[in-house]
Amino acid sequence: MSQLTLLFLKLELYFPSGRVFAAYGNNYLQYGPWGPSPLPWLSSLSVDGAEKISERLSIMSGTNRTILRIDASMRRQKSVSRMLADEMVAALGVRKPGVSVINRDLAAGIGIVNSAWIEAERTSVENRAPDQRALLAQSDALVAELQAADDIVIATPIYNFSVPAALKAWIDLICRDKITFVYENDVSRGLLSNKQATVIITSGGTVAGNDIDYATGYIRHILEFIGIREITMIDVTGLSKNRRKVIADARRDITEASAKRLSGQRNLSVAE
Numbered sequence: 001m002s003q004l005t006l007l008f009l010k011l012e013l014y015f016p017s018g019r020v021f022a023a024y025g026n027n028y029l030q031y032g033p034w035g036p037s038p039l040p041w042l043s044s045l046s047v048d049g050a051e052k053i054s055e056r057l058s059i060m061s062g063t064n065r066t067i068l069r070i071d072a073s074m075r076r077q078k079s080v081s082r083m084l085a086d087e088m089v090a091a092l093g094v095r096k097p098g099v100s101v102i103n104r105d106l107a108a109g110i111g112i113v114n115s116a117w118i119e120a121e122r123t124s125v126e127n128r129a130p131d132q133r134a135l136l137a138q139s140d141a142l143v144a145e146l147q148a149a150d151d152i153v154i155a156t157p158i159y160n161f162s163v164p165a166a167l168k169a170w171i172d173l174i175c176r177d178k179i180t181f182v183y184e185n186d187v188s189r190g191l192l193s194n195k196q197a198t199v200i201i202t203s204g205g206t207v208a209g210n211d212i213d214y215a216t217g218y219i220r221h222i223l224e225f226i227g228i229r230e231i232t233m234i235d236v237t238g239l240s241k242n243r244r245k246v247i248a249d250a251r252r253d254i255t256e257a258s259a260k261r262l263s264g265q266r267n268l269s270v271a272e
């Protein structure tokens with residue numbers, strides 16, 4: 001299957017109406033709680049339906065692993081987090097057959113939650129007006145990316161002791177009630193499963209884990225909140241003091257983390 005066809009499939013997956021569908025040969029799959037569907041069981045499902053489609057897409061395209069890479073540094077040049085994310089994604093086998101990457105570069109811009117968005121999100125899917133669906137389209141696309149991913153690589157600097165505003169905006173758009181999390185008897189349960197995350201976090205002087213680091217614990221909490229339990233933190237903090245050593249240590253951690261991920265995947269396929 002050519003790269004162009006793969007791209008076509010991905011584009012269909014993020015169809016802006018908020019409906020997720022894929023067409024390939026005689027196969028036609030559609031996910032969307034509104035409108036007619038040739039496969040009614042798919043149209044009536046929410047998260048499970050979308051996950052089934054991403055699994056199906058993987059089988060149809062011959063792709064068996066998807067990496068979602070999220071960049072939160074506003075710098076495209078000289079960015080340490082981007083440089084190390086390149087290395088992590090390469091170590092996870094981006095050039096190998098069967099591995100595909102979705103790139104979400106937050107420096108390209110991202111919307112923020114506002115009053116109309118909240119109203120649209122709280123309107124039941126069947127009752128949403130076309131403009132409300134349009135308002136939710138970016139959030140739907142970001143959620144679909146997460147659902148399609150096996151490995152998630154988040155590369156982020158610390159800005160003002162916390163995450164960059166664009167990463168916070170992304171978090172606000174992917175935390176969706178009954179889609180990525182649900183509250184049951186006042187207890188939250190994450191709805192994403194079978195995903196692993198690597199967080200590459202850079203800073204000048206703020207050291208990860210100390211009292212004024214409001215980034216690392218927060219990112220971990222959000223990932224766990226949406227159901228991602230396997231999280232590896234690559235600590236690249238304190239670059240202004242000991243840049244060479246911090247980067248060398250991070251590279252060693254990336255090698256170890258990617259080897260662990262890949263051996264976990266091999267064990268899984270033997271078990272299957």
Ligand SMILES: Cc1cc2nc3c(=O)[nH]c(=O)nc-3n(C[C@H](O)[C@H](O)[C@H](O)COP(=O)(O)O)c2cc1C
Binds near residue numbers: 156158202203205
């Ligand atoms: C707006 C802004 C705020 C920053 N705030 C902090 C901070 O609170 N603590 C810190 O240690 N470094 C801070 N830095 C430095 C960055 O975290 C550091 O340069 C990091 O390497 C940037 O990641 P990048 O190389 O991927 O762009 C800040 C940088 C910018 C541009």
